[in-house]
Amino acid sequence: MSVPLTAEDVRRTTLRVLGEIAPEADLASLKPDVSFRDQLDIDSMDFLNFVIALHEALQVEIPEADYPKLASLNACVEYLLARSAASRRA
Amino acid sequence: MPTLGADMSAGTLVAWKKKPGDHVTRGEVIAEVETDKAAIDVEVFTSGVLEKLLVQPGEKVPVGTVMAIIREEGQPVSVSAAAPLPPPTTGEAPVPPPSPVRAAPPPLPPAVEPGRLKISPSAKQLATQLGVDTASVRGTGPGGAITREDIERAAAEPTPPAESEAGSDRMARMRQAIAAAMARSKREIPHYYLGGMIDMSRAMAWLADENQKRAVTDRLLYGVLLIKAVALALREVPELNAVWKEGQAARSQAIHVGAAISLRGGGLVAPALHDTDRQSLDELMRRFRDLVKRARAGTLRSSELSDPTITVTSLGEQGVETVFGVIYPPQVALVGFGKVVERPWVAQGQVVARPVVTATLSADHRVTDGHRGGLFLAAVDRLLQEPSRL
Structure with a gap:
């Protein structure tokens, strides 16, 4: 059985994926509670690629209806940890 | 040097991907060219044997300059070198020389053992x-x-500029290229503009339902529905699917929608989704995703920049409600979509909240008039009311 994800795992993965999607972004100054869309120049195609990359990296299913729950870095960590834990219990 | 849009007058050869003596097939990438907007993979327009390279890497040449000579299948092997042809004045895509070339293929460059540098x-x-x-x-x-x-x-040889300097220089050149094309458009094309609101409730509900059933990698974006609806509407009003050429409109049989894609750091390109009307939504989504990725990575193909027959732009994600677009010459129309917003909508005598988008058409009055333009927008609206049939 795989090791449960930690908040730091998710945070690091999220930032890595963001860096691939928006390579020009200064992720060091990213405010964790503020929406990505308010801080980065990303569109719906970028966001879809972001979700696909998170899904592939973390093996977490992300329904489209849950996209608003991935709005910021902190929101991503909270949501993805919960989804990962839920899928491990299932 | 192929013309890759109205905003390109010259290009710099970065590298040849083939060498004299190589067999090339129509559609194959033969060279990489740097334009003011991006690095482009240039595809070959005919099949044959690459006989002679006429432009060297690093050379900047005008659009229309013959860059290489290809001996087509069945043509005799030539016997003497053909002089480079002057660029045509029409700005058309390059074509093979009009007569069989007379050049003997130059000897192939000696092979270099891969991975090992030969130097005294x-x-x-x-x-x-x-x-x-x-x-x-x-x-x-x-x-x-x-x-x-x-x-x-x-x-x-001059040292290439530092990366940041090169980036800002490229941005300046891109702005100049866009300015030139847009100024030409406004100077030469008598634009007219039409707009209308489209009830998107059926399309949005269908899309949400569809995406709920799909794996994340197979989901569709809303923009793909718009692009497909435009492509199908063009079948009903084909005069908008044309280019202005030598003083008259030339309709295109194929429908190649150019999708406006913003580039990181500024600027935009509008490469073609080839045969848009004939692609399923899944295939269109796959191609669109690939196109956006390559546009932003600077690896578009020449045909993608030279082939669009109409442009679709959507600025809804930037909060824009209505787009008043500038036609990209030599095209004769541009379709714009704004943000999907909730608006009071009267349906069956009741005022209800509906997701609504404003669709606009910028069209060339030399080619169509408002009546045909209106029919086109009505067709887009009608098609979006039946999203499962797109």
């Missing part, structure tokens, strides 16, 4: 003295070896 100790020492990176030097000596002359030549 003396040339190597000179490279160190002059600060020349031998990995970037093209050897002209026996067996492709790098000679002292090659090193001296490389040292004399």
Whole structure:
């Protein structure tokens, strides 16, 4: 059985994926509670690629209806940890 | 040098992907070219044997310049070198020379053993003295070896600008290119504008339902529905699917929607989704995703920039409600979509909240009038009311 994800795992993965999607972004100054869309120049195609990359990296299913729950870095960590834990219990 | 849009007057050859003697197939990438907007993979327009390269890497040549000679299948092997042809004045895509070339294929460059640099100790020492990176030097000596002359030549070449400087220079050139094309459009094309609101409730509900059933990698974006609806509407009003050429409109049989894609750091391109009307939504989504990725990575193909027959732009994600677009010459129409917003909507005598988008048409009055333009927008609206049939 795989090791449960930690908040730091998710945070690091999220930032890595963001860096691939928006390579020009200064992720060091990213405010964790503020929406990505308010801080980065990303569109719906970028966001879809972001979700696909998170899904592939973390093996977490992300329904489209849950996209608003991935709005910021902190929101991503909270949501993805919960989804990962839920899928491990299932 | 193919014309890759109205905003391109010249291009710089970065590299050849083929060498004389190679067999090339129509559609294959033969060269990489740097334009003011991006690096482009240039596809070959005919199949045959690459006989002669007429432009060297680093050379900037006007659109229309013949860059290479290809001997088509069945043509006799030529016997003497053909002079480079002057660029045509029409700005058309390059075509093979009108008559069989007379040049004997030059001897193939000597093969260089991959992964191993051939350089004499003396040339190597000179490279160190002059600060020349031998990995970037093209050897002209026996067996492709790098000679002292090659090193001296490389040292004399101007040093490329620093990355940030090159980036800002490219941005300035892109703005100039866009400005030139848009100024030409406004100067030459008598635009007219139409707009209308479209109830998107059926399309949005269908999309949400569809995406709920799909794996994340197979989901559709809303923009793909708009692009497909435009493509199908063009079948009903084909005069909008045309280019203005030599004083008249030339309708295109194929429908190649150019999708406006913003580039990171500024600027935009609108490459073609080929045969848009004939692609399923899944295929269109796959192609669109690939196109956006390659547009932003600077690896578009020449046909994608030269082939669009109409442009679709959506600025809804930037909060824009209505787009008043400028037609991209030589096209004769541009369709714009704004943000999907909730608006009071009267349906069956009741005022209800509906997701609504404003669709606009910028069209060339030399080619169509408002009546046909209105029919086109009505067709887009009608098609979006039946999303499962797109």
